[in-house]
Amino acid sequence: MDIFFVYLHQNSLIMSQKNCLECNEPIKGRSDKKFCSDYCRNTYNNKINKESRNLVRNINNRLRKNYKILTELNPTGKTKVSKMKLLDKNFDFQHFTSIYTTKKGNIYYFCYDQGYLEIENNYYVLIKRE
Numbered sequence: 001m002d003i004f005f006v007y008l009h010q011n012s013l014i015m016s017q018k019n020c021l022e023c024n025e026p027i028k029g030r031s032d033k034k035f036c037s038d039y040c041r042n043t044y045n046n047k048i049n050k051e052s053r054n055l056v057r058n059i060n061n062r063l064r065k066n067y068k069i070l071t072e073l074n075p076t077g078k079t080k081v082s083k084m085k086l087l088d089k090n091f092d093f094q095h096f097t098s099i100y101t102t103k104k105g106n107i108y109y110f111c112y113d114q115g116y117l118e119i120e121n122n123y124y125v126l127i128k129r130e
């Protein structure tokens with residue numbers, strides 16, 4: 001009976017054993033711990049932060065590039081360009097900062113104060129918001 005109990009007890013210890021999220025070594029001590037050491041916790045969290053910083057930086061770069069393209073193509077504040085021209089400059093239609101829908105249902109996409117609206121025949125109107 002005692003042996004049986006010890007066996008079960010050991011089993012449940014094994015079941016509840018957790019490994020460090022960083023180095024994958026078994027964690028000793030409290031069962032709510034996620035890391036074996038402060039070193040592993042810091043390393044892990046720094047990696048997560050770095051990934052999210054990279055994500056934000058990449059999107060910011062895309063937006064900055066789009067903004068530069070729109071600004072260059074639209075020196076007067078209002079102009080018309082072909083979709084080809086935008087694509088030639090590697091304009092990225094997936095990244096913008098806001099959307100403005102007019103009462104007529106036209107949808108302007110904005111990168112900061114530079115907007116674009118798709119019109120007929122693969123053309124776009126570019127406008128600068130005042």
Ligand SMILES: [Zn+2]
Binds near residue numbers: 020023035036037040
């Ligand atoms: Zn560890």
